[in-house]
Amino acid sequence: xxxxxxxxxxxxxxxxxxxxxxxxxxxxxxxxxxxxxxxxxxxxxxxxxxxxxxxxxxxxxxxxxxxxxxxxxxxxxxxxxxxxxxxxxxxxxxxxxxxxxxxxxxxxxxxxxxxxxxxxxxxxxxxxxxxxxxxxxxxxxxxxxxxxxxxxxxxxxxxxxxxxxxxxxxxxxxxxxxxxxxxxxxxxxxxxxxxxxxxxxxxxxxxxxxxxxxxxxxxxxxxxxxxxxxxxxxxxxxxxxxxxxxxxxxxxxxxxxxxxxxxxxxxxxxxxxxxxxxxxxxxxxxxxxxxxxxxxxxxxxxxxxxxxxxxxxxxxxxxxxxxxxxxxxxxxxxxxxxxxxxxxxxxxxxxxxx
Numbered sequence: 030x031x032x033x034x035x036x037x038x039x040x041x042x043x044x045x046x047x048x049x050x051x052x053x054x055x056x057x058x059x060x061x062x063x064x065x066x067x068x069x070x071x072x073x074x075x076x077x078x079x080x081x082x083x084x085x086x087x088x089x090x091x092x093x094x095x096x097x098x099x100x101x102x103x104x105x106x107x108x109x110x111x112x113x114x115x116x117x118x119x120x121x122x123x124x125x126x127x128x129x130x131x132x133x134x135x136x137x138x139x140x141x142x143x144x145x146x147x148x149x150x151x152x153x154x155x156x157x158x159x160x161x162x163x164x165x166x167x168x169x170x171x172x173x174x175x176x177x178x179x180x181x182x183x184x185x186x187x188x189x190x191x192x193x194x195x196x197x198x199x200x201x202x203x204x205x206x207x208x209x210x211x212x213x214x215x216x217x218x219x220x221x222x223x224x225x226x227x228x229x230x231x232x233x234x235x236x237x238x239x240x241x242x243x244x245x246x247x248x249x250x251x252x253x254x255x256x257x258x259x260x261x262x263x264x265x266x267x268x269x270x271x272x273x274x275x276x277x278x279x280x281x282x283x284x285x286x287x288x289x290x291x292x293x294x295x296x297x298x299x300x301x302x303x304x305x306x307x308x309x310x311x312x313x314x315x316x317x318x319x320x321x322x323x324x325x326x327x328x329x330x331x332x333x334x335x336x337x338x339x340x341x342x343x344x345x346x347x348x349x350x351x352x353x354x355x356x357x358x359x360x361x362x363x364x365x366x367x368x369x370x371x372x373x374x375x376x377x378x379x380x381x382x383x
Contacts, residue, residue: 037370041363048359049115052352053096059348061088120353125342130353133338139228140209141334144327145319147231147250148257153312156262157305160269164304165296167274175266182263191256191329198252205251207331214245253330257323261315269308276304310369317365321358 056064065082083089087098102114111117120130128136163175198204210218210230217223217239218230226233231250234242276282277300285295327336335354342350 034371037367041367044363045360048363049100049356050096052356052359053099056099056348056352057092057095063348064088115356120356121349123342123347123350123353125345125347125350126338130350133350134335134354134357136228137333137335137338140332141323141327141336142320143229143231144250144253144257144323144332144334145316146229147254148261149316149319151254152258152261152265152315155258156265157269157308157312159262160266160308161273161296161301161304163266163270164273164277167277172270176270179263179266179270182259183267185260187256187260188325188329190260191252191326194252194256195329205248207249207252207329209246209249209333210242211245211249214242217242249332253326253332256326256329257319265308265312265315268311269304272307273300273304276300279303306373310373313365313369313372317362320361320365 061083062079065079065088087095087103090098098114100114100116102111102117102119104111118131120134122128123130123133126133126136159175159179163172166172195207199206209215218225218233223237223239224233226236230246231243234240234246277296282295282299285299286292290298321335323334324336324340326332327334328340331337335358339351339354341347342354
């Protein structure tokens, strides 16, 4: 197992290097004048100011040299200090966020992580649970009903379901307002008496013993979480059902029943451990996708996470922000896939023995 993990860890730098080259290739499509905004907060309109920035940061250098400086930074000839470099955490300046891209990520990521947790838990538990029920009751009434629900759920576009939820629960009933907190709760969170631990309001409110803030934060999470969970658990239900049906038809399942085991024990001891192997993989990848920021859902519900910021940056043609977040999202996705590979090897010993 240790050698299996080492092999997977050795692949990570190679993949990240390839991804960084691809992103830098997109960055190279910009002119030196446009790329000058990567290093500075504001470009002066004085004649020759932009040319001096291009010269200072070597934006007219050969592409391999620029790529190296983009990775590790460039030494200033006057001060001797190294400036820039994504390996040093410098992803550029975000015009949309009015801060560095890294500062925007640090500010927005807790919101997306909180939404991913609240949407991911019911997505997995409900999706897997209903998928098992559907498979065990194959072609019976529960199976038929759940198949219809899953097909409908998987067929509805996320923006349609989100808008329907918003129009009915908020516009008509006045429940579950968009955003992340109400105005009064936001004033409390931003006050000096409130201590920020994680940036996730449901967690910090409990640590600050503010149940009113917790209830308010949960009420704002309900609609976006339900939107993400419903559309994803419909897919999880179909995947779990298909995997469990394939497992239940195996010969060793017949052998287990022939030994006199009850159907409950057959399912729990033999069917579930084997049937959930592909479900674990897909479920983990779906959770990683939530962490990367769900653009449509966060935009519909005015939720200030990574996804809504990506949409704002794209609409504002803020290329630096888009590429910086893309690089960060790629790192999360690749790291997450590495974790999934390791979990897959733990669950199924045949994988790590290959």
